[in-house]
Amino acid sequence: MDKKEIFSQVSSIEERIGGLHDELRGLKEQLALLIEENHYLKVENENLRKRLNETVEQEEAIEERDPAKKKPVGEGYDNLARLYQEGFHICSTDYGSIRKDDCLFCLSFFNQK
Template identity: 35%
Template sequence: MDKRQTMLNDFDHLQDQASDILTQLAALKVQVTTLSEENAELTVENQHLRELLGEDNGSDEAKRLSKSLQNLERLYEAGFHVCREFYGQRREEHDSCAFCLELIYGERERASKAS
């Protein structure tokens, strides 16, 4: 009878622990959802602020680059290679890549030298 009581006590203890874990998981899910929503809002706000800064500064680079090159520039600034050799790979510590820079700014440089 003693072993049976010990087993029942162990099961009760295990059930309590499982219940506590479920409660913690539910709280964690709420926190993750809140942080994800906040992150999405901040991302949109950040993009709007970047657009405003680009307009206010009258950035010649942004005006000279086509939309596709501007997209590549954004990817490059986010830390990814856009060159053919390493496309999609993360740049280590945001190091410069001559291939990427040539791809993004090369045409503009050649056009300005020709003028």
């Protein structure tokens, strides 16, 4: 090998290392964004869990004071909930048809007091 070939090989390796360095920098930036998003989602999840627990505790307190306000429980209620989860309307206006998004009428059934 002569000096020009060695120099060209070194230059080629240097270019590849520079490309890898740029690629690594991009991955590092993406990782930082993912870590930040993960932290945000963990905090939001904790807040939602606290809020859910507060809501459940309030509902239980209401049920203890007035047992007539308990939500309907039974096989029929479970079947309607399953149908809704499978993507069908359970409201009287569109019962049995396929739903594309959440339906306020169907959701009102679950939120009856």
